Amino acid sequence: MKSSLQILLFNNSVKVMFWYRIAHFLYIRKFKYLxxxxxxxxxxxxxxxxxxxxxxxKNLLIDHGVGVVIGETSVIGNDCTIYQGVTLGxxxxxxxxxxxxxxxxxxxxxxxxxxxNIYIGNFVKxxxxxxxxxxxxxxxxxxxxxxxxxxxL
Numbered sequence: 001m002k003s004s005l006q007i008l009l010f011n012n013s014v015k016v017m018f019w020y021r022i023a024h025f026l027y028i029r030k031f032k033y034l035x036x037x038x039x040x041x042x043x044x045x046x047x048x049x050x051x052x053x054x055x056x057x058k059n060l061l062i063d064h065g066v067g068v069v070i071g072e073t074s075v076i077g078n079d080c081t082i083y084q085g086v087t088l089g090x091x092x093x094x095x096x097x098x099x100x101x102x103x104x105x106x107x108x109x110x111x112x113x114x115x116x117n118i119y120i121g122n123f124v125k126x127x128x129x130x131x132x133x134x135x136x137x138x139x140x141x142x143x144x145x146x147x148x149x150x151x152x153l
Contacts, residue, residue: 012046013062020050027052057104064110071099076106077122083110091116091133103138123153 027035035052047066057078090098109128121138
């Protein structure tokens with residue numbers, strides 16, 4: 001059983017989210033350079049790159065976070081889990097909102113890529129190394145490159 005002190009001192013997810021909350025606070029109050037500076041330091045220490053403008057709900061767990069990239073206009077709901085190597089990015093073809101919106105209670109497997117201004121519903125599981133380019137409704141499991149629904153919960 002991990003103690004609270006052990007989690008606070010050694011869990012990178014807790015550290016990343018702590019600094020993201022501060023950087024996001026500064027970013028929305030127009031201290032953008034300071035916000036970028038903080039998140040750049042976090043990226044160098046942990047390997048997790050989160051844009052300070054994105055919106056992240058409560059209780060995001062970034063497990064083994066090296067290589068995680070979360071883009072500027074991404075929105076992540078509550079109680080989500082993201083594993084190593086996940087990208088929430090754009091396709092390069094959109095303007096304005098160009099990153100995905102992730103619902104509540106979503107698990108995104110290692111190496112998955114969710115690209116573009118798409119919506120991933122609540123209680124969705126995205127398999128490892130899946131590439132998701134289209135909206136996914138709630139209560140689904142998505143796998144493959146180009147991701148397809150294989151199971152409806």
